[in-house]
Structure formats: structure tokens, C-alpha cells
Amino acid sequence: xxxxxxxxxxxxxxxxxxxxxxxxxxxxxxxxxxxxxxxxxxxxxxxxxxxxxxxxxxxxxxxxxxxxxxxxxxxxxxxxxxxxxxxxxxxxxxxxxxxxxxxxxxxxxxxxxxxxxxxxxxxxxxxxxxxxxxxxxxxxxxxxxxxxxxxxxxxxxxxxxxxxxxxxxxxxxxxxxxxxxxxxxxxxxxxxxxxxxxxxxxxxxxxxxxxxxxxxxxxxxxxxxxxxxxxxxxxxxxxxxxxxxxxxxxxxxxxxxxxxxxxxxxxxxxxx
Amino acid sequence: xxxxxxxxxxxxxxxxxxxxxxxxxxxxxxxxxxxxxxxxxxxxxxxxxxxxxxxxxxxxxxxxxxxxxxxxxxxxxxxxxxxxxxxxxxxxxxxxxxxxxxxxxxxxxxxxxxxxxxxxxxxxxxxxxxxxxxxxxxxxxxxxxxxxxxxxxxxxxxxxxxxxxxxxxxxxxxxxxxxxxxxxxxxxxxxxxxxxxxxxxxxxxxxxxxxxxxxxxxxxxxxxxxxxxxxxxxxxxxxxxxxxxxxxxxxxxxxxxxxxxxxxxxxxxxxx
Numbered sequence: 025x026x027x028x029x030x031x032x033x034x035x036x037x038x039x040x041x042x043x044x045x046x047x048x049x050x051x052x053x054x055x056x057x058x059x060x061x062x063x064x065x066x067x068x069x070x071x072x073x074x075x076x077x078x079x080x081x082x083x084x085x086x087x088x089x090x091x092x093x094x095x096x097x098x099x100x101x102x103x104x105x106x107x108x109x110x111x112x113x114x115x116x117x118x119x120x121x122x123x124x125x126x127x128x129x130x131x132x133x134x135x136x137x138x139x140x141x142x143x144x145x146x147x148x149x150x151x152x153x154x155x156x157x158x159x160x161x162x163x164x165x166x167x168x169x170x171x172x173x174x175x176x177x178x179x180x181x182x183x184x185x186x187x188x189x190x191x192x193x194x195x196x197x198x199x200x201x202x203x204x205x206x207x208x209x210x211x212x213x214x215x216x217x218x219x220x221x222x223x224x225x226x227x228x229x230x231x232x233x234x235x236x237x238x239x240x241x242x243x244x245x246x247x248x249x250x251x252x253x254x255x256x257x258x259x260x261x262x263x264x265x266x267x268x269x270x271x272x273x274x275x276x277x278x279x280x281x282x283x284x285x286x287x288x289x290x291x292x293x294x295x296x
Numbered sequence: 297x298x299x300x301x302x303x304x305x306x307x308x309x310x311x312x313x314x315x316x317x318x319x320x321x322x323x324x325x326x327x328x329x330x331x332x333x334x335x336x337x338x339x340x341x342x343x344x345x346x347x348x349x350x351x352x353x354x355x356x357x358x359x360x361x362x363x364x365x366x367x368x369x370x371x372x373x374x375x376x377x378x379x380x381x382x383x384x385x386x387x388x389x390x391x392x393x394x395x396x397x398x399x400x401x402x403x404x405x406x407x408x409x410x411x412x413x414x415x416x417x418x419x420x421x422x423x424x425x426x427x428x429x430x431x432x433x434x435x436x437x438x439x440x441x442x443x444x445x446x447x448x449x450x451x452x453x454x455x456x457x458x459x460x461x462x463x464x465x466x467x468x469x470x471x472x473x474x475x476x477x478x479x480x481x482x483x484x485x486x487x488x489x490x491x492x493x494x495x496x497x498x499x500x501x502x503x504x505x506x507x508x509x510x511x512x513x514x515x516x517x518x519x520x521x522x523x524x525x526x527x528x529x530x531x532x533x534x535x536x537x538x539x540x541x542x543x544x545x546x547x548x549x550x551x552x553x554x555x556x557x558x559x560x561x562x563x564x565x566x567x568x
Binding site: 191277 | 431434435437438439440463465467468503504538540541542543544545547549550551552553554555557559560562563
């Protein structure tokens with residue numbers, strides 16, 4: 025069991041994992057380099073632990089040290105207790121849910137490993153917004169996608185904001201980087217997947233006509249909000265599919281489009 | 297054609313429609329009372345006009361006066377041109393897309409009127425977050441819902457943030473307040489609608505089994521993020537439906553859940 029270590033100096037080097045959390049550019053470089061990520065809020069911290077991530081340390085305000093007593097008792101890493109004011113000085117923001125954990129990253133699996141057992145895979149190209157990455161992971165997990173593949177320029181699913189928006193779903197769905205991009209897409213096809221490119225383009229096949237839930241193995245490709253999939257990614261697909269639009273609306277936001285497509289791919293799957 | 301009127305004094309009373317835009321509480325009271333709403337950004341302003349809303353005035357920075365020359369020329373209301381600095385002093389924030397229009401509200405139709413011709417209706421209970429209201433309207437419009445009904449305590453779809461997040465979809469889908477709540481739900485049923493209550497509850501019928509797209513008239517009821525539908529609203533429904541969840545995830549966010557449910561309700565509708 026971990027003892028609670030009260031820290032009063034915001035410059036205490038033991039709190040280094042938590043410094044400058046509002047500096048996105050800095051954290052994007054630091055966290056992968058230092059092999060850590062930050063889980064924020066009780067629920068997310070618990071889910072990270074349940075998913076087998078190892079804790080480096082925890083930073084709690086007194087209230088949360090009390091609420092999370094069982095986590096503290098089970099912790100094999102140091103647990104620092106700080107006042108809300110010190111938490112704000114260290115992190116750079118007012119930590120509403122006064123529970124942060126610094127967790128160890130695990131090595132990412134290779135794409136081939138992820139594909140071996142999966143039947144429904146989401147493939148994201150150039151989705152570099154942390155909120156969108158998190159939202160897509162939450163829907164992918166909830167709606168039964170087996171895995172997520174990311175182009176090398178997609179944002180980090182373990183960045184604090186992604187983890188939070190996903191409600192911890194980034195821990196539940198296996199994911200890998202698809203590198204090299206675009207050639208990796210051929211490997212997905214070689215693994216037995218039909219590559220569907222989601223686009224609002226009018227010449228694409230309506231999703232319900234494509235009936236992806238009847239396909240044996242499906243890789244559903246999604247692009248970023250606004251730009252969508254690149255022409256090269258579209259060319260590398262087997263079929264372009266669209267969600268039919270009404271009322272003259274030209275598109276859904278990427279989170280809504282992903283949710284609808286995952287539902288169409290996963291629901292009514294053979295044997296369920 | 298409107299002439300451009302250059303204004304240099306942020307306290308000029310002609311700019312009163314645009315003051316204090318960041319004060320949500322103030323604007324929530326003022327806008328309905330004064331019969332106006334604010335459309336922000338070129339695309340949204342154009343959509344409001346295309347949907348038949350009458351303009352009270354427009355506030356543009358010089359760059360946008362140029363880009364929107366055709367709108368300015370067609371305008372029958374005064375068009376004020378201000379520097380970006382004055383725009384910020386008046387509104388309280390840095391107006392990235394330097395185009396704001398103050399538009400006249402129209403009287404809301406009665407629920408009965410909206411229901412007369414509709415076949416697929418979304419019913420929202422206590423959704424009081426402007427971003428969520430906007431997101432749900434965008435998906436409702438895109439996915440072919442015919443109308444939206446709101447409990448009296450739902451947020452205003454014409455609040456600036458709702459309009460923006462909806463990308464103007466709040467102009468495309470007819471909506472009405474369902475008052476009194478909950479008794480209004482009986483009127484929806486009397487109009488021939490099957491009332492489906494969307495819930496994550498495990499005892500509910502999976503959405504694909506319920507096959508709402510085969511129903512003649514469907515009212516899909518949605519609650520707020522977190523709390524969901526009230527027990528009384530659930531009791532007033534004909535059937536509770538759920539989106540099946542995987543990977544131990546307990547829920548989708550309200551925008552994603554709405555999009556999936558609208559797709560399930562609207563796709564494969566008889567005759568299409």
C-alpha cells in the first residue's frame with residue numbers, strides 16, 4: 025500500500041510528470057519521449073488501471089485522496105497529495121476533478137498483430153484533433169469495432185484530452201499505427217479486409233446498400249473533419265460509401281458520421 | 297441595396313444587438329425578449345437568409361464586407377462596418393469570422409402543426425447544453441428527421457452557439473416546444489406516432505430489433521447527456537430502445553447516440 029505524500033512546493037521535482045499540462049506542444053513532445061500519459065478524473069484513472077496500465081505516480085487533492093482510498097491503498101507508486109492551489113500551480117489549470125495519474129505507456133502492437141483477430145476495424149487518416157480522436161474511440165468501442173488503425177499523422181490517443189473525451193475507451197480498443205502510409209492499406213486488404221472509404225461524395229454507394237454488416241471483414245476508413253479522406257486514400261479503398269443526407273445538409277460532424285458508420289458496420293453482423 | 301455604415305464608437309447605440317455576446321445569461325434573457333438571434337459566420341448568415349429569416353442588421357469587419365458583397369447588396373437592413381478591435385469591444389470576444397447578423401425570430405409553430413406532416417420526429421427532454429442542441433439538430437437534419445420537439449426546459453436552438461454548432465440546421469428542420477410537458481407526449485401519440493424512449497438501460501429492446509424504420513410514424517425521445525430521460529418521460533413512451541454496447545462501454549455521448557438512432561429510424565424507411 026502507498027503512503028500519502030503531502031507536497032507543498034509546486035517546484036518539487038517529484039511532480040515533474042504533471043508540469044505544464046496546458047502547453048499542448050510541449051506535452052505532445054514530452055509524453056511519448058518520457059513513456060508516460062496522464063489519466064484525469066477518477067473514472068478514467070480507474071479504467072486505465074483496470075486495463076493493465078502501470079502507474080508511475082498519482083497527484084490528488086485531499087478530497088479525492090479520500091474518495092479514491094481503495095486506489096491509493098492498492099497503488100504501488102507514490103501518491104502525492106497537494107492543495108487545489110498547488111495542483112493549479114503545477115499543472116497550469118484549475119483541476120476540477122482533482123485526480124491525476126501519470127501512467128506508463130505500453131509498446132504499441134504492430135498493425136498485423138491487431139488485424140489477426142479483428143473483423144471490424146476503423147482506419148483514421150490525418151485526424152489530428154484530440155477531441156475528435158477521443159470521440160471516435162468512444163463510439164468505436166461502444167459500437168463494437170474490434171480495433172483502430174491510425175495513419176502516422178493522427179493525433180495521440182493517449183493525450184490527456186483524447187483519453188478524457190473517450191471516457192477511457194482508448195484503453196478498451198486495441199490500436200496501432202499503419203506505417204508506411206498509404207502502403208499499409210494494401211496489407212489491410214491482404215489480411216482479408218474490404219476497405220470502405222467514408223465520404224460525403226454523391227457518387228459513393230449509400231451505406232445501407234453497401235450492407236457492410238454482411239461482409240466478413242471490414243476496414244472503415246475515415247478522414248479528418250473538413251478535409252475528409254485524401255484522394256490517395258480513397259483510391260486505395262475497395263468501395264466509397266456515403267451516409268445519405270437530407271434537408272440540403274452537406275455533412276455530419278466526424279464524430280456523428282463515425283458513430284453512424286460503426287453502427288452500420290457492426291449491427292446485424294453474421295451470427296449475432 | 298444597403299450602404300455600408302462605418303462605425304468607430306463601440307458604444308454607438310446602433311450596435312446594441314451585438315453587445316455582451318459572451319454573457320450567456322444576459323443573452324438568454326435578452327434575445328427572445330427582443331425577438332432576435334445572432335447568426336455568426338458567412339455560411340450561417342447565408343443559411344439564415346435562405347431559410348427566410350429577416351435581417352435586423354449586419355456587423356462586418358472590412359474583409360468580410362468585401363467577401364459578402366452580394367449579401368450586403370441584397371440587404372434591406374443597415375450594414376455596419378467596424379474594425380476587428382471595435383468588433384471585439386462591442387461583442388466581448390475576438391470575432392474570428394468577422395461576420396455577424398442580427399436576425400428576427402419567427403413565431404414558433406404549435407407542436408400539432410409540426411406533427412401534421414411529419415413522419416420522423418426527434419423529441420428532446422431537458423437538453424440544456426447549447427452545443428448538444430446544435431449537434432443534435434445537425435444530425436437530425438442530415439439524417440432525414442422531419443421535425444424536432446423540445447420540452448420547455450431545453451436550451452434555445454437559436455442561441456448563437458447552437459446555431460453555429462448546427463451549421464444552420466436549426467433553420468432547416470421545423471421545431472416546436474411541447475408544452476405542457478409531459479402531457480404533450482400524449483398528443484404526439486394521438487397524432488399517430490409510436491413513442492420510442494432511447495436509454496442505455498439493459499432491459500430495453502435493441503434498436504435493430506425494434507426496427508423503427510418499418511414503423512409508420514416514429515417519435516424518438518432523447519434525454520440530456522449524463523441524466524438521460526426522466527422516469528416520467530420513459531413511462532409515457534410506448535417502447536424503450538437501446539443501442540447495443542460493446543467493450544464494457546456504458547454509453548455513447550448524446551450527439552453520437554442521436555446520430556445512430558436517427559439513422560436507424562430514417563434509413564430503409566418504407567418506399568425508399
